[in-house]
Amino acid sequence: MPEGHTIHRLAQDHGECFAGHPVRVSSPQGRFGESAALLDGRVMDAAQAHGKHLFLGFGHDWVHVHLGLFGKYGFGPVPAPPATDTVRLRLVGAQHYADLRGPTTCALVTGAEKQAIHLRLGPDPLRAEDDPDRAWRRISRSRTTIAALLMDQKVVAGIGNVYRAEVLFRHGIDPYRLGRDLSRSEWDAMWADLATLMREGVRNNRIDTVRPEHTPEAMGRPPRVDDHGGEVYVYRRAALPCLVCESEVRTTELGARNLFWCPVCQQR
């Protein structure tokens, strides 16, 4: 779940469920206990996302959350069920509660510390004001593969393993192509496509990347069977036929992450 679209959706949901009202804040697990006590009963007045980072504002104080690989949020209507001992942070408003489990980061930060986090992140396709030129400057000068660059949050913020694999497929780009060998128009098209795909991801709370003409129904195939939630071209489809050309989708490990691509549709 946790790519940028998930975090923007969480910011939106926090805004709708809690913003503008006093919130009960606790840490049943204990690891956020002192900070929770400091915030308990105060008004949450902002919820923002930048890439995979979530920020919940309480006046001058911010809660910085990063889900990492395992972190998960659970929302529900009050009354909240008894918290289990893995709930790091629980927010309870008038009508909803939110439980956070397993995050890489859940910390109280100042405005200045928050600013420092923004400064080390690249532009985020989901933030309308962010400038793709900043990413292009890095990419166009880089001898690193585009597959690695897309996962580097200093270059682009919010892309994870699924969006990386899928956007490269949709643009017919070999993951091993070097950043400096991309054209400006290829990057502009990828950025625009990421913005569209990720906005849809926020709306549906899942990643769908398959164009209508390639869906299993349109191609007369059985529906995809995978548990990550959305309809995709190559992510976790190793050894299955490419939805466009029927070649076997390939996979390999690159920088300790699984990479998936179609060797025929994606060319240097």
Place this chain on the structure above:
DNA sequence: GCGTGATGTTGAA
């Protein structure tokens, strides 16, 4: 019950 893997990041070697 146990072992495995996963949409992520950091810091040490």
Place this chain on the structure above:
DNA sequence: TCAACCTCACGCC
């Protein structure tokens, strides 16, 4: 490059 961290669902006994 590798280990560490965090959680839970799944397959297989």
